[in-house]
Amino acid sequence: MATFPTGIPIKNIDVIPVFNTIISSFDGGNEQRRKKWAFAKYDVNIDFHPMTKADMQTLWSFYVARQGPYEEFSIYDIVTMDHVDLYVGVGDGATMTFDLPGKSTSSQVVYVSGVEQSGNYSKSYNTGSDSSDQIVFTSAPDTGTIITCDFTGYLRIKCRFTDDTLTRQNLYGNVFQYSIKLKGVEFA
């Protein structure tokens, strides 16, 4: 999976966790809530500073290579934060190595079926897909078990471009302006 290009000067970035909840509320005052998604998805809005032609070309080429919203990609948050209850994967009784949804992570806590794991896995940094960190279990988690984690680090967000169009704004000369919206997709 491709990774969103770095180095283009960002003016403002919004990272928006999105949940999907059905809420039943009637006159009696009681309320019931049911969640539709097991994990949040993350939408991202980015406003760039006026950029050079070279930066514009990088962004332009990345958008065209993804064919707009067609192909998903990874983007890393630009600040390290504490993250909890993130989806890592589903055990199949054979897979021992899993990508964490982040990089430069620390304080990792790994759960299998909600049970905190200790001493049965090792950590590997920047070795996973799109330079994400990894965990390697000493024995494969059972089939059907859900693996989750907490960590401090840069969150890896799976997303796609929201729109089928991308407007290039030529401010003057070789100075360009972009604002893009990214739509989070499921981790699984």
Next chain:
Amino acid sequence: MRTFDANFQAQLEAEIAFFALLLEFDFSITYYYNNSDIPIYYSNHLYLPISLGMGSVNISSALSVDRTTIELANAGLQMSSILLGEDVRNKTVVLSFAAINSAREVIAAENIFTGLMDSWSVKEDKATLTVVNELVFWNKKALRMQSSSCPWMLVTDGSNECAYSGSESWCDKSYDRCNALSNTNSFGGFRFLPAISEREIWWGRKQGG
């Protein structure tokens, strides 16, 4: 009266809950899907996440066929491949509702509808399936009405259902003619049903008058 699993019941009564719809297609290959965003493992089967929606389940005390509709994502044309690749009509479809715990594992699941594939349509972006229960067979029209006369076409080489091999060139579809042709083993009518040729027709207001 239907009794739910106690854990399932507790989830139904809770203020907050996480449920997923489990869908099983018993086609030539059995497909397992769920409508959440993660794979769900239940009863030794992996239910893959897919974008799907379920219409209302129509169950009536009147003489109507219980049915529901299911819509599945088809942008990847996976459902087109499945549905067009084999005759899925009358294959079993099982819909269950699963309560999921905070570790995202199934606490308990309850069947909400089991039926047979009735009709389906596929579009570029989604597939719509209609699932009915077994009572649909009582609602089917018969392929042909029974009659006293034979429906088969006379042949002389035994090549169709008539199976007559001989030199005679006509048949009036009656049992008597079939008997004359010594072909009653292949007679396709029901000889004891009233025949139109035996219907008594009156001329005038009084019989024989």
